[in-house]
Each structure stands twice: as C-alpha cells, then as structure tokens.
Amino acid sequence: xxxxTVHLGSILSKNxxxxxERRLEISLQEGGTIADLVQILKLELEPEKLLLAVNGRVARxxxxxxxxxxxxxxMPISGG
Amino acid sequence: xxxxxxxxxxxxxxxxxxxxxxxxxxxxxxxYVGGSALGLYxxxxxxxxxxxxxxxxNTLVLAAGVLTGVxxxxxxxxxxxxxxxxxxxxxDSQSGGFFPAELKFAGLDAIVLHGRAESPVYLWVKDGEAxxxxxxxxxxxxxAEVERIIKEELADPKVQILQAGIAGENGVRFAALISNxxxxxxxxxxxxxxxxxxxxxxVVRGKSRPQVADPAALKELAKxxxxxxxxxxxxxxxxxxxxxxxxxxxxxxxxxxxxWSSGTFESAIKLDGSTMAESILKERDTCFxxxxxxxxxxxxxxxDYVVDAVYGGPEYETLATFGSYCGxxxxxxxxxxxxxxxxxxxxxxSCGATIAWAMDCYEKGLLTDxxxxxxxxxxxxxxxxxxxxxxxxxxxxxxxxxAEGSARAAQxxxxxxxxxxAVKGQELPAHMPEVKRxxxxxxxxxxxxxxxxxxEHDPCYSGYPDRALQLGLDDPQPNDVLNKEKVRYALTTEWxxxxxxxxxxxxxxxxxxxxxxxxxxxxxxVQAVTGWDFSVQDLLHLGEIRLNLLRTFNAREGIDSSWDxxxxxxxxxxxxxxxxxxxxxxxxxxxxxxxxxQLAGWDPDAGIPTRAKLEELELGWAADMLG
Numbered sequence: 001x002x003x004x005t006v007h008l009g010s011i012l013s014k015n016x017x018x019x020x021e022r023r024l025e026i027s028l029q030e031g032g033t034i035a036d037l038v039q040i041l042k043l044e045l046e047p048e049k050l051l052l053a054v055n056g057r058v059a060r061x062x063x064x065x066x067x068x069x070x071x072x073x074x075m076p077i078s079g080g
Numbered sequence: 081x082x083x084x085x086x087x088x089x090x091x092x093x094x095x096x097x098x099x100x101x102x103x104x105x106x107x108x109x110x111x112y113v114g115g116s117a118l119g120l121y122x123x124x125x126x127x128x129x130x131x132x133x134x135x136x137x138n139t140l141v142l143a144a145g146v147l148t149g150v151x152x153x154x155x156x157x158x159x160x161x162x163x164x165x166x167x168x169x170x171x172d173s174q175s176g177g178f179f180p181a182e183l184k185f186a187g188l189d190a191i192v193l194h195g196r197a198e199s200p201v202y203l204w205v206k207d208g209e210a211x212x213x214x215x216x217x218x219x220x221x222x223x224a225e226v227e228r229i230i231k232e233e234l235a236d237p238k239v240q241i242l243q244a245g246i247a248g249e250n251g252v253r254f255a256a257l258i259s260n261x262x263x264x265x266x267x268x269x270x271x272x273x274x275x276x277x278x279x280x281x282x283v284v285r286g287k288s289r290p291q292v293a294d295p296a297a298l299k300e301l302a303k304x305x306x307x308x309x310x311x312x313x314x315x316x317x318x319x320x321x322x323x324x325x326x327x328x329x330x331x332x333x334x335x336x337x338x339x340w341s342s343g344t345f346e347s348a349i350k351l352d353g354s355t356m357a358e359s360i361l362k363e364r365d366t367c368f369x370x371x372x373x374x375x376x377x378x379x380x381x382x383x384d385y386v387v388d389a390v391y392g393g394p395e396y397e398t399l400a401t402f403g404s405y406c407g408x409x410x411x412x413x414x415x416x417x418x419x420x421x422x423x424x425x426x427x428x429x430s431c432g433a434t435i436a437w438a439m440d441c442y443e444k445g446l447l448t449d450x451x452x453x454x455x456x457x458x459x460x461x462x463x464x465x466x467x468x469x470x471x472x473x474x475x476x477x478x479x480x481x482x483a484e485g486s487a488r489a490a491q492x493x494x495x496x497x498x499x500x501x502a503v504k505g506q507e508l509p510a511h512m513p514e515v516k517r518x519x520x521x522x523x524x525x526x527x528x529x530x531x532x533x534x535x536e537h538d539p540c541y542s543g544y545p546d547r548a549l550q551l552g553l554d555d556p557q558p559n560d561v562l563n564k565e566k567v568r569y570a571l572t573t574e575w576x577x578x579x580x581x582x583x584x585x586x587x588x589x590x591x592x593x594x595x596x597x598x599x600x601x602x603x604x605x606v607q608a609v610t611g612w613d614f615s616v617q618d619l620l621h622l623g624e625i626r627l628n629l630l631r632t633f634n635a636r637e638g639i640d641s642s643w644d645x646x647x648x649x650x651x652x653x654x655x656x657x658x659x660x661x662x663x664x665x666x667x668x669x670x671x672x673x674x675x676x677x678q679l680a681g682w683d684p685d686a687g688i689p690t691r692a693k694l695e696e697l698e699l700g701w702a703a704d705m706l707g
C-alpha cells in the first residue's frame with residue numbers, strides 16, 4: 001500500500017481543521033491518484049483548482065502516487 | 081558604522097569623472113533605511129524640478145537595503161530611482177539576482193549617478209575602490225556579450241554587472257536595467273536614464289560583508305525559513321515559477337486578453353507554468369542565498385523560435401503581455417520575445433502591452449499597413465510580435481513609434497488613445513482590477529504608474545486573516561468590492577510594500593499573505609540585523625515615508641490627482657469567461673480615491689502631501705520643496 005507525505009498549504013490545512021499542521025502521512029490504495037488523495041482529505045475542492053506537485057515536480061490530478069512520494073497540495077497564490 | 085550597512089554611498093559625477101564617498105550618520109539610515117526611500121532622498125535633493133528625464137540633470141540612484149547581503153532568502157534586491165522617461169513622473173524599479181548583494185560586498189550601500197559622461201564609460205567598484213573605465217567597445221553589444229567581455233577584461237568571472245542594454249542606449253522609454261543577462265529593473269525606463277548618461281554598466285565585486293547586530297537571531301530566522309519552506313504556500317512558485325498563476329487567473333476571468341477586451345484566453349493552458357515545466361524549461365535558477373528558486377531558465381534548440389538559456393525564462397507577466405494580451409499562444413515565441421527584452425534591455429510588461437495596443441488599433445482599422453510598414457499586426461501573429469520587439473529596441477521602422485510606449489504613441493499618431501491601457505503612461509501589468517478591485521485604486525494612484533507589486537491583492541485579505549491582522553486589518557472583504565475598508569487594506573498594504581522596497585527584500589519571500597515570512601518576522605529580521613528596536617508599526621511608518629516622498633516628487637512636477645486616472649477600457653464590460661460583463665464603475669473608483677486621499681492625510685482635492693503630513697513624518701525639507 002503506497003504511503004505518501006502530504007504537504008498542505010496554509011489555507012487548506014485550516015479548511016480541514018488541522019490548523020498549522022501542514023505535514024500528514026496518508027495511505028492510499030494501489031494506483032491511487034492525487035484526485036483520490038483530495039477526496040480522502042475531504043478538501044471539498046476540485047483538484048483542478050489546486051496547485052499540485054509530487055517530489056518537487058509539476059503534477060496533475062490524475063498523477064498516480066507511489067510509496068514514499070512527497071505530495072504538495074496548495075492554493076494558487078494571488079499576486080506576483 | 082551602523083549594523084547592516086557598509087556606511088558608504090558613492091557619488092559619481094560623470095561629467096567630470098569625479099568620484100566621492102559619502103559616509104552618512106546612523107540617524108540618516110534609521111530614517112530612510114535604504115532602497116527606494118533612500119534613493120528618493122537623493123533624487124529629490126539632486127534632481128532639479130522640470131529636468132529632462134533623458135538629460136544629464138536627472139540623477140539616478142541605485143540603492144541596496146539594510147538586509148541586502150545577509151544570509152537569508154529574499155534579501156538580494158536593488159532599487160533604481162530617477163525621473164521616468166516613460167511617465168514624466170517619479171520612476172522606481174526593483175530587481176533581484178546577485179548584483180545587489182555584491183554591491184554591498186564591494187563596500188557600498190548605494191550609488192548616486194550625476195550628470196552625463198562625454199563618451200561611453202562603465203563604473204568598476206572593487207573592495208570599496210571605484211573607477212570609470214572606457215566602454216566604447218561595449219556600446220551596441222547584447223547584454224550577454226557585455227557580460228562576457230567585462231568578465232574577460234577584468235579577469236574575474238564572478239563580477240556582477242548591471243547594464244543598460246541597446247534599448248537603453250537608444251532611449252526606448254521603457255528600457256530596463258539588466259543584470260546576469262536575465263534579471264531586470266524592468267519598469268519605468270531606468271535603462272534609458274542610464275543609457276542617456278553614457279553609462280553602459282556598473283560592475284561590482286568585493287569581499288566585505290555587512291555586520292549583523294544579533295547573528296544568533298538572524299541565524300534562527302534563516303533556519304526557520306529553510307525548514308518551513310517545503311510546507312509554505314510559496315513552495316509552488318519554486319516548482320512552477322511565477323507562471324503558476326496563469327491558468328488560475330484565466331479561470332477567475334483575470335487574465336488580460338487581446339488588449340484587455342477579455343479576462344479569459346481560450347489557449348491559456350499553452351502558456352501556463354505547468355506547460356513550460358514540461359516543455360521548454362531547462363532548469364530553475366535563484367537569487368543570492370534564496371531557497372525558493374523561482375527563476376526559470378528555458379531553451380529551444382530548433383524551429384522558428386530558437387531560445388538561448390543564457391537569457392533566463394519568462395515570468396507570468398511576460399507570458400501574459402506577449403501571450404494573452406496579444407492573443408498569442410505560442411510559448412516558444414513568447415520565450416523568444418522575453419529573450420529579446422533581456423538581450424536588449426527592455427521591460428517585458430510595457431513592451432508586450434504596447435504591441436498589444438498596436439494590434440488592437442490595427443484590428444479596429446486605426447492603424448494601417450502604411451503606418452506599420454507593412455506589418456500585419458493582427459492579434460495572434462506571433463512572428464510579427466517577435467519582429468516588433470527587435471524593431472522597438474533598435475528604434476527602427478514602426479518600432480520607433482512603439483519605443484515611446486503606448487500612451488505617447490497614441491498621442492504622436494493622434495489615434496487609439498481610447499485603447500491605451502496605461503496609467504500615467506505606464507502600461508498595466510497582468511492582474512485585472514475587474515476581479516481584484518483594490519487594484520483599480522492602486523493602479524491609478526501609484527506615483528510611478530500602474531504596478532502590481534505595490535500592495536497586497538484582494539484575495540489575500542480573506543485568505544490570510546491572521547497575517548492581515550498583524551497590520552491592523554481585521555475586517556476581510558470580498559474580492560469584487562471597493563469600499564472604505566478595502567481602501568484601508570489597499571493603503572496599509574501599500575505602506576508595507578513601500579517598506580519592503582526600502583529595506584529591501586523580495587515580495588515573494590516576505591509579505592502579509594502567502595509569503596514564506598510574514599510582516600512580523602520581517603520586522604524581527606530588521607531588528608536582528610540592525611539592533612534597532614523595530615516593529616511592524618516601524619515598517620508601516622517607513623512605507624508611509626517612502627510613499628510620501630514619491631508623491632512629493634510628483635507634486636513638485638505639478639503631477640496631482642488629475643494624473644490618477646484609470647484607462648477607459650477598465651470601465652468597459654469584459655467579454656467572456658468568469659468576468660463576462662464585469663467593469664469598474666467610475667462612481668466606485670472616484671469614491672475610493674477620495675477615501676484614499678483622506679486616509680493618506682493628503683490634500684483631498686489635489687491628492688498631494690500636506691505640510692502637516694510631511695512634518696509629522698519628519699520630512700519638513702520635502703514640504704519646503706513644495707513651497
């Protein structure tokens with residue numbers, strides 16, 4: 001079973017009641033994707049509205065996650 | 081010497097070839113701190129009212145800040161300040177990279193450039209010793225070539241070089257200053273000011289380091305940043321670059337398209353940071369001592385638009401102005417336009433937006449083939465867009481007209497004024513006030529023309545309430561309103577951003593929203609470096625000083641509230657996407673402007689600083705300049 005480290009942006013961690021707890025360990029089913037992860041976390045947001053990265057690289061909602069992956073789920077910034 | 085500073089400001093009198101070092105008291109540094117505020121002090125004292133922006137009397141100041149060169153992310157920043165040849169108002173522009181830190185290492189806090197050299201020269205500063213060297217052989221050379229030649233002749237590959245490119249030599253009104261051939265003090269035409277001085281480049285190198293009052297506290301803050309970066313909201317900017325926002329701006333109806341006729345572009349995804357990362361991105365780059373690594377380096381080895389990695393890669397603003405503004409979805413063409421701007425030294429925002437204005441005019445029949453020299457300036461014509469960038473830099477053909485910027489070009493031609501999307505003559509950046517309403521106010525009132533890095537954007541108020549609270553902002557508002565509380569938000573964050581441009585730091589790493597460090601940590605950092613008792617309130621006070629100095633310069637030139645005017649296009653409903661039918665109303669804008677002047681403590685009609693306000697800020701000398 002793949003187990004991944006999830007880094008949550010500040011707005012997302014607050015949205016799911018985790019306050020400043022930004023780093024979570026989550027287990028997924030084999031072949032699980034970022035979209036699945038978003039559901040497991042009950043983020044109640046379409047994954048297309050999030051900025052996504054896996055192991056420091058660009059990722060998409062259908063990116064399949066593997067054991068040990070570092071997944072970043074972030075709200076896009078505004079500014080810059 | 082004051083902690084954090086090198087204690088030396090170099091005055092260069094280019095007419096006489098004379099170099100003088102000034103060593104200010106700590107009280108001077110405590111009042112003006114650095115960067116923009118410090119630069120404005122010198123510009124106001126050394127530039128006579130009414131000077132020609134491209135004449136010898138226009139003093140140009142290059143200033144680092146109190147934090148520049150200390151080992152923490154986001155501190156290597158430089159401000160360039162002078163009267164703007166693009167707007168006629170004050171000019172002020174920031175950049176990152178490695179030059180700012182090296183300027184401090186070379187023993188200087190700032191350089192004040194007076195007069196004009198008889199023939200091209202460059203300034204060479206090494207370990208506190210400065211000299212002017214001939215630069216005739218560098219004139220007319222591309223920025224990367226100038227980098228190569230200077231490093232070779234000084235036999236030091238690690239010198240840092242800030243230069244006016246070919247566009248600056250040619251007086252393109254939005255010419256930029258370029259360092260590392262890929263970083264720009266882009267806005268307000270500071271490259272043209274330096275070029276007009278016959279000063280090709282400033283070259284720095286040194287072994288000095290600024291002394292820090294509390295090294296343990298600095299180390300703790302740096303360690304906190306490095307440890308928390310992977311869990312921060314700015315992490316994505318490292319992965320995607322600033323282009324991370326492009327597809328989201330589009331979904332929100334906030335991506336300016338076809339010269340601001342729409343807020344959505346059907347091919348936005350082709351320009352997005354994700355597409356760039358999976359196609360032309362070669363590597364990520366960074367600034368001195370920064371963990372974020374948001375800079376892009378792109379490369380295209382073959383095809384119609386070959387792009388050399390030496391010129392870096394496009395930011396969000398550049399992708400929008402050469403892309404969606406022009407109806408162009410060819411990422412490689414946009415990357416080449418970015419390259420040409422870095423190669424010749426031009427602001428990508430004003431350059432792309434000016435071309436988009438010309439395309440809009442052409443599509444509407446206001447410009448003809450006769451005007452353009454046969455160039456088919458239809459939206460979406462990427463070949464012509466790229467060719468025009470070249471023509472503008474060299475002031476050739478129709479490029480000579482567009483080198484004046486869209487507002488002056490419209491005046492010269494007597495056509496297309498209603499399609500100009502600029503404030504005070506500076507083209508709008510790629511964040512739409514239609515969906516982030518406070519920007520309508522900030523774009524209009526900002527003393528150096530429309531700018532997106534002069535305040536926090538609307539979604540940050542409700543998105544980051546804890547951080548807004550540090551500034552005393554406790555009543556979050558929706559994105560699409562421009563009420564009194566939103567005006568308070570705009571002005572308060574404008575003070576913060578003004579302070580950030582003076583201390584001087586990167587507005588991605590520090591800020592009051594999604595940034596790595598918040599405002600309170602920034603104040604702690606200034607305190608750690610200087611030993612001063614320094615709070616968020618001190619930051620806001622510094623920002624207020626800087627904003628009042630900017631406004632004082634303009635007032636001295638007769639620039640008042642009548643210049644705080646939004647372009648007509650913002651009052652016209654956008655077409656398509658999430659902002660379909662949305663427009664700014666004149667009523668809401670005028671009401672916000674009145675509130676803003678009141679809150680700033682300025683004359684409610686003229687919008688200029690009162691004597692009472694300037695004296696409250698211990699700027700009586702500035703009040704004296706206004707009579």
